[in-house]
Amino acid sequence: ETGVTQSPTHLIKTRGQQVTLRCSSQSGHNTVSWYQQALGQGPQFIFQYYREEENGRGNFPPRFSGLQFPNYSSELNVNALELDDSALYLCASSSILPVGEETQYFGPGTRLLVL
């Protein structure tokens, strides 16, 4: 069974640029969630995708957007990067059924540095 994988592992961008992060979900999982983890903080929920639709969103502006593909992999896109976007971005996959039994499994993360 393949776990959750993310790419790239590290990334450096400059303010104002756009970035795309990728996530492959664990085999058998149909749901992907994205989190932002600033240094020394807990993960902050960005959004969740199920069946290629957004299924929940945290307090992040619209410049954070996502996609889920038919194979359940996902992308996180961030436009107009700001210095505060520097963080570890975590992807978690899960199976949304049975209802209430969802458990998330996390990838190793992508560390983004915005200069």
Add this chain to the structure above:
Amino acid sequence: GDSVTQMEGPVTLSEEAFLTINCTYTATGYPSLFWYVQYPGEGLQLLLKATKADDKGSNKGFEATYRKETTSFHLEKGSVQVSDSAVYFCALRVVTSGTYKYIFGTGTRLKVLA
């Protein structure tokens, strides 16, 4: 709003000591509760979970009981090892109108000395 509060770290213990990491929550409805562990340079690993009041989650010697009356989910282990050194996160999941929302605490760093 929904929130999770964890005790501040770092927590430093000697090997074989008893561990308690406090976690309390505020949430509407009936959240599910989780403990995750993060080792240096890695993503989060699920440690244990509880989905309803009075449930006890357990794994690798760690335990936590979902206490609705005190809105708490404290993590305990009877005898810690050096290999338990990591950051521990308490988290809750709420479901509103079919959509999911996850909230994590700020994490508690545990250092176990040989």
